[in-house]
Structures are given as structure tokens and as C-alpha cells.
Amino acid sequence: MPGQPEISFVIPVYNKADILPHSLAALAAQRLEVAAEYIFVDDASQDGSADILQAGAGALPMATILRNDSNAGPSRRLNQGVAQARGRCLCLIDADELIAPDAAMTMLRLMQQHQADMVHGKVKHSDQAATDLQPPAIGAAPAFAVSDRPLATILNGRGFVRMAWLVETTLFRAAGGCDERLFIQDEALPLRLALKARRLIDLQASVTWAPRAASHLSADKRQQHHDRFFAYYNLLHDAEALVPQDRRRIATICASIIWKAARRSGLQINGVAALAVYLAGKSGLDIPPRHLDHAAAAFRGMPGIRRSLD
Structure with missing residues (x-):
């Protein structure tokens, strides 16, 4: 051998x-x-x-x-x-x-x-x-x-x-x-x-x-927005030892993805509100966890999304 x-x-x-x-x-x-x-x-x-x-x-x-x-x-x-x-x-x-x-x-x-x-x-x-x-x-x-x-x-x-x-x-x-x-x-x-x-x-x-x-599979914008969001959302929930600076950065990235998905991928969430939350995060304010949880539920409800565990 x-x-x-x-x-x-x-x-x-x-x-x-x-x-x-x-x-x-x-x-x-x-x-x-x-x-x-x-x-x-x-x-x-x-x-x-x-x-x-x-x-x-x-x-x-x-x-x-x-x-x-x-x-x-x-x-x-x-x-x-x-x-x-x-x-x-x-x-x-x-x-x-x-x-x-x-x-x-x-x-x-x-x-x-x-x-x-x-x-x-x-x-x-x-x-x-x-x-x-x-x-x-x-x-x-x-x-x-x-x-x-x-x-x-x-x-x-x-x-x-x-x-x-x-x-x-x-x-x-x-x-x-x-x-x-x-x-x-x-x-x-x-x-x-x-x-x-x-x-x-x-x-x-x-x-x-x-x-x-x-x-590339990632050329599908709807799939891309879904997987990008959960990459960061799951990290927020899975990683217990994130420093506050990284946690805020991850939440702000999530908010950015939510806003883009509402504009481009038909995510069923208020786009104006999503933009306001994202801009607040960009200015240094904390992203409300309920906003991310609400978006997670909307992403899970998107039809036609491939999931590895389906």
C-alpha cells in the first residue's frame, strides 16, 4: 500500500x-x-x-x-x-x-x-x-x-x-x-x-x-442569497465565542443579504424596512435578532431552493 x-x-x-x-x-x-x-x-x-x-x-x-x-x-x-x-x-x-x-x-x-x-x-x-x-x-x-x-x-x-x-x-x-x-x-x-x-x-x-x-451553481441568485444568508445566520447561532465586533459584523452582513434578496430574489419581506435595518447596522447600531429570525423564516419558505439535507 x-x-x-x-x-x-x-x-x-x-x-x-x-x-x-x-x-x-x-x-x-x-x-x-x-x-x-x-x-x-x-x-x-x-x-x-x-x-x-x-x-x-x-x-x-x-x-x-x-x-x-x-x-x-x-x-x-x-x-x-x-x-x-x-x-x-x-x-x-x-x-x-x-x-x-x-x-x-x-x-x-x-x-x-x-x-x-x-x-x-x-x-x-x-x-x-x-x-x-x-x-x-x-x-x-x-x-x-x-x-x-x-x-x-x-x-x-x-x-x-x-x-x-x-x-x-x-x-x-x-x-x-x-x-x-x-x-x-x-x-x-x-x-x-x-x-x-x-x-x-x-x-x-x-x-x-x-x-x-x-x-457555477452559485450563478442562481435566489440560491446564492439563501445560502449566503444561512452561512452567516447559522454562524451566529452555532458559534458561542464570537467577539462582539465579529458578531455585529456578521449580523450586518445578514441584513445586507436580506435587503438584496428582497429586491432581487423575491424574498417575502418588507424591502424598505430591510434597507433601514441594514443602514442602521452600517452606522454601528445593533441589528435586532428578531429581524434576522423573521428573514430566516422567509428564506425557509422560498420555493425551489436546493438544500443538501432535502
Whole structure:
């Protein structure tokens, strides 16, 4: 049996047959100096993605393909893949993006040099089709920032919702993994990780590249507003040790999402009142918990929303 890998790549897959050959090729081109395993979790794809994975996995060492008969969403499928992972670190990327050839090693070196337990890189959108896209190397001296307050950095930053992570496996498990109450993990996972993390590195370099015409579940604005709201709302209720500054920030973000959902997604709540509460929060006033609870009930009543536990 092969030795324990240092990095476990865990990648959920749903209907990505058109780009999978290219994302697999980019994974095979990784300039790794450590042992790695590759865990693909097919979420009941209908386009032959699982067969493409089976045919292409031979180019990758220690590759595992997990097939499922029902579509449960990336939150549950990421947890399913991590449950099988043996690596000390997890590299979490999307199946429809191409990883830069030195991405994993760059993130690993930064993690080791700065005693961090989570590293996030950037996703670069390209106008090129996957057939023409060749992600360039990050290089030896990328810009980055180190934070000893990971949750505050996530709450006050931008761009952390894309799947371009290297995290310690112990951190992922201590955080409880993805919130399976939500179909899409994009917003909730960084919050849950940051709540338990010691140190975050914000890598200002393109770790993965998204080719033209790549599709994303989060393009559905109604689903996006629903999952964004509950990512923060659930954190308020789940985390007992939030400092007051972070708690106020999270509540204000919730209020912003409520107002936007009332305007753009048909959330059944008074939009004028929602705007007033949001502006009050922006000015430093506390958001009334009853406002958030009322909105939570309205979000739960939205039709057509996918939930991982449905």
C-alpha cells in the first residue's frame, strides 16, 4: 500500500464532462515534491463525467473516484471526499477550473513557512476556452498577506468564497467540515474554517483559472442569497465565542443579504424596512435578532431552493 500522502486533492464533480479532461491534465502537470492523492466525488452527474474520471484517473497516482446515485450538492460531497482523505493537508478546488502547475507546492510552502493552517489563493477568469487555456506558474515570489485573525479577515475581505484552498485536514474536521444544511459551501466553508483557524494566508496569486463558459451553481441568485444568508445566520447561532465586533459584523452582513434578496430574489419581506435595518447596522447600531429570525423564516419558505439535507 502506498505511503501516506502529504496532500489530498478533494474535488466534487457534477456535469463537467466538457472540461474534465483539461482539469485532469492540469492536475497531472502539478510540480509536486510530496506525495499526493486525488479524491473525486461525482454527484450523480448525467453527462458521463464519472466515466471520464474513470478513464483519466490513470494519469494520477492514488486516485479515488466516489460515485453517487443521488445529487446532494457540493457541501455534502466535499465532506464525503474528506472522510476518505489520508493527507495532512487538503487541496480543495472546483472541477471546472484548471490549477496552476506550482499551485499546491506554493501554498504548502507558505503554510509551512508561516505556521498557518489555511491558505487561500485567487481564481482567475479567462476569456479562453479550456482547450486553449494553459495556466501559467505562480512563480517564486508571489504577494501574500498573513492574518492572525482569520475570521475578521474573512468577514472584512473579498474573494474568499471561491474554491482555491489548502487547509490542514485537522482544521477542516475541527470546523465540522461543510455545513450540510446548505447545498452550496462557497460562503459557509471559509467562515467555519476561519472560526477555528490559528493563521490564514491570503495568497494574491492565481491558483486556478476558470475558462470561458464554465458554469457555477452559485450563478442562481435566489440560491446564492439563501445560502449566503444561512452561512452567516447559522454562524451566529452555532458559534458561542464570537467577539462582539465579529458578531455585529456578521449580523450586518445578514441584513445586507436580506435587503438584496428582497429586491432581487423575491424574498417575502418588507424591502424598505430591510434597507433601514441594514443602514442602521452600517452606522454601528445593533441589528435586532428578531429581524434576522423573521428573514430566516422567509428564506425557509422560498420555493425551489436546493438544500443538501432535502
